[in-house]
Amino acid sequence: MNFYGIKAIYLFEMARTWRTIMQSIASPVLSTSLYFIVFGSAIGSRMASIEGVSYGAFIVPGLIMLSILTESISNASFGIYMPKFTGTIYEVLSAPISAVETVIGYVGAAATKSIIIGTIILITARLFVDFSIEHPLWMIAFLVLTSVTFSLFGFIIGIWADSFQKLQIVPLMIVTPLAFLGGSFYSINMLPPFWQTIALFNPVVYLVSGFRWSFYGVADVGVGISLVMTLVFMLICLAAISWIFRTGYRIKA
Amino acid sequence: MKPLDSLEMPRPAGASDPIITVSGLTKTYASGFQALKKVDLEIRKGEIFALLGPNGAGKTTLISIICGIVNPSTGTVVADRHDIIRDFRPARTKIGLVPQELTTDAFESVWATVTFSRGLFGKPPNPAYLEKILKDLSLWEKRDSKIMTLSGGMKRRVMIAKALSHEPTILFLDEPTAGVDVELRRDMWEMVRGLRENGVTIILTTHYIEEAEEMADRIGVINKGEIILVEDKHVLMQKLGKKQLTLHLQHPLASLPPELQSANLQLSPDGTELVYTFDTQSQETGIASLLRRLNEHGIDFKDLQTSESSLEEIFVSLVRGRA
Numbered sequence: 001m002n003f004y005g006i007k008a009i010y011l012f013e014m015a016r017t018w019r020t021i022m023q024s025i026a027s028p029v030l031s032t033s034l035y036f037i038v039f040g041s042a043i044g045s046r047m048a049s050i051e052g053v054s055y056g057a058f059i060v061p062g063l064i065m066l067s068i069l070t071e072s073i074s075n076a077s078f079g080i081y082m083p084k085f086t087g088t089i090y091e092v093l094s095a096p097i098s099a100v101e102t103v104i105g106y107v108g109a110a111a112t113k114s115i116i117i118g119t120i121i122l123i124t125a126r127l128f129v130d131f132s133i134e135h136p137l138w139m140i141a142f143l144v145l146t147s148v149t150f151s152l153f154g155f156i157i158g159i160w161a162d163s164f165q166k167l168q169i170v171p172l173m174i175v176t177p178l179a180f181l182g183g184s185f186y187s188i189n190m191l192p193p194f195w196q197t198i199a200l201f202n203p204v205v206y207l208v209s210g211f212r213w214s215f216y217g218v219a220d221v222g223v224g225i226s227l228v229m230t231l232v233f234m235l236i237c238l239a240a241i242s243w244i245f246r247t248g249y250r251i252k253a
Numbered sequence: 254m255k256p257l258d259s260l261e262m263p264r265p266a267g268a269s270d271p272i273i274t275v276s277g278l279t280k281t282y283a284s285g286f287q288a289l290k291k292v293d294l295e296i297r298k299g300e301i302f303a304l305l306g307p308n309g310a311g312k313t314t315l316i317s318i319i320c321g322i323v324n325p326s327t328g329t330v331v332a333d334r335h336d337i338i339r340d341f342r343p344a345r346t347k348i349g350l351v352p353q354e355l356t357t358d359a360f361e362s363v364w365a366t367v368t369f370s371r372g373l374f375g376k377p378p379n380p381a382y383l384e385k386i387l388k389d390l391s392l393w394e395k396r397d398s399k400i401m402t403l404s405g406g407m408k409r410r411v412m413i414a415k416a417l418s419h420e421p422t423i424l425f426l427d428e429p430t431a432g433v434d435v436e437l438r439r440d441m442w443e444m445v446r447g448l449r450e451n452g453v454t455i456i457l458t459t460h461y462i463e464e465a466e467e468m469a470d471r472i473g474v475i476n477k478g479e480i481i482l483v484e485d486k487h488v489l490m491q492k493l494g495k496k497q498l499t500l501h502l503q504h505p506l507a508s509l510p511p512e513l514q515s516a517n518l519q520l521s522p523d524g525t526e527l528v529y530t531f532d533t534q535s536q537e538t539g540i541a542s543l544l545r546r547l548n549e550h551g552i553d554f555k556d557l558q559t560s561e562s563s564l565e566e567i568f569v570s571l572v573r574g575r576a
Contacts, residue, residue: 004372008372
């Protein structure tokens with residue numbers, strides 16, 4: 001195991017985070033604060049509570065998930081896309097470092113950053129609304145699992161993308177809609193029956209539901225199903241990445 | 254009866270052991286372009302090997318495969334007794350690469366980037382060693398500068414520092430002096446000589462053939478994906494090098510006297526110069542007898558000069574010959 005190599009990639013990526021601290025951390029915190037002001041305080045104060053949870057508190061887990069999803073994807077995809085774009089990836093390819101180690105370095109750093117952002121948003125949210133966390137260990141488990149899974153997904157997008165446009169298109173056209181429709185701002189039980197069924201095909205529903213359950217003990221789908229679905233998605237991403245490295249897809253001629 | 258092995262010739266220790274063995278290597282890109290057609294090549298331990306070839310000959314593809322950046326289509330490469338694919342870890346640990354393109358990060362400092370490179374290759378931190386490299390490359394003053402603020406020549410130095418950061422014993426330099434000023438070029442060759450003295454094997458490609466002429470121990474010529482020749486530099490120069498003696502005549506000649514006519518002796522169109530071509534390899538160049546015979550015919554000359562074909566001319570004639 002090339003631990004020095006993993007550490008080098010991890011620290012390189014984390015250095016990028018600290019260097020762009022405003023963009024990396026301040027901006028998701030700011031935009032989430034805006035959501036809390038608009039949905040939580042302004043609109044939320046006129047909304048009925050959902051399953052015994054006030055609307056302001058109800059949206060906290062969903063908003064954290066929303067940020068983690070988009071940040072994990074954009075961080076991990078950018079992290080691997082840039083070396084491909086500038087050509088510096090030659091060094092990683094020529095180094096005595098395996099695919100698994102490379103992924104641990106890049107994805108580990110992207111996931112770390114997402115977890116930091118998630119935690120900061122959690123603390124920020126506490127300034128706006130009052131809530132408690134019923135299952136803190138499960139909350140951390142979901143936070144970490146989602147960050148890692150979507151960083152893996154972002155890594156795949158970064159490998160696949162051969163232009164900045166493609167780098168943006170998946171987060172923008174697929175992930176953001178799925179996240180918004182995945183019950184970040186509402187319970188899917190509020191949807192008409194037909195759309196409830198459709199919603200169950202949205203993987204984000206399971207993430208948000210499981211994460212919300214760890215906060216308030218209420219969920220749209222069973223927490224076990226949430227966990228299994230997240231793990232399934234993670235396995236799909238891992239399989240895709242192992243295929244990428246086996247074939248050299250888009251990184252090795 | 255003597256045991257068999259005692260019949261074998263004693264081998265000079267170290268000097269000619271292959272450190273890289275390329276066997277039957279081919280590469281066809283997805284586009285269908287065949288960059289390498291069955292390349293066999295041995296690089297000897299401790300030598301400076303120059304790989305020459307026109308653009309698109311396959312130099313960079315060959316280097317990229319050995320370094321693990323491009324997958325080979327068929328064939329094998331063994332570096333320091335390790336297969337570069339099956340045993341990629343020990344093989345790659347030994348290899349350093351300075352690619353042709355100036356591909357550096359922009360926002361990292363010089364120090365951060367060499368530290369990164371060393372770690373990536375699995376070596377524990379060694380600030381003293383990195384300091385020495387940066388000092389040798391005149392980068393120490395710039396260690397805290399962001400790479401993007403450096404000049405092209407400085408960036409080239411950074412690339413070399415990165416390649417040396419993990420103490421490789423095999424160093425690939427893919428056109429290291431392209432677009433580099435004279436001073437840096439001199440520094441670089443100084444450094445290459447120093448590395449060789451420390452036992453590092455160096456494989457370089459260059460467009461400046463005089464550099465190969467000056468630096469290399471052996472020269473390989475690659476064209477259209479095939480190695481067309483590998484030869485000791487001196488042997489190559491001797492074998493293919495031609496020398497010419499040019500005599501500037503006192504009085505122009507209308508034509509050569511019949512007794513003097515030979516394939517080796519040419520009269521210039523204006524009749525003022527005689528050009529005698531001879532082989533540097535042969536002991537008897539025939540110059541003395543030529544001068545004597547000219548004297549006999551009363552042909553006077555006011556000046557003479559000799560010129561030797563350079564590696565460049567040899568190279569051009571080789572590549573043309575195969576085209």
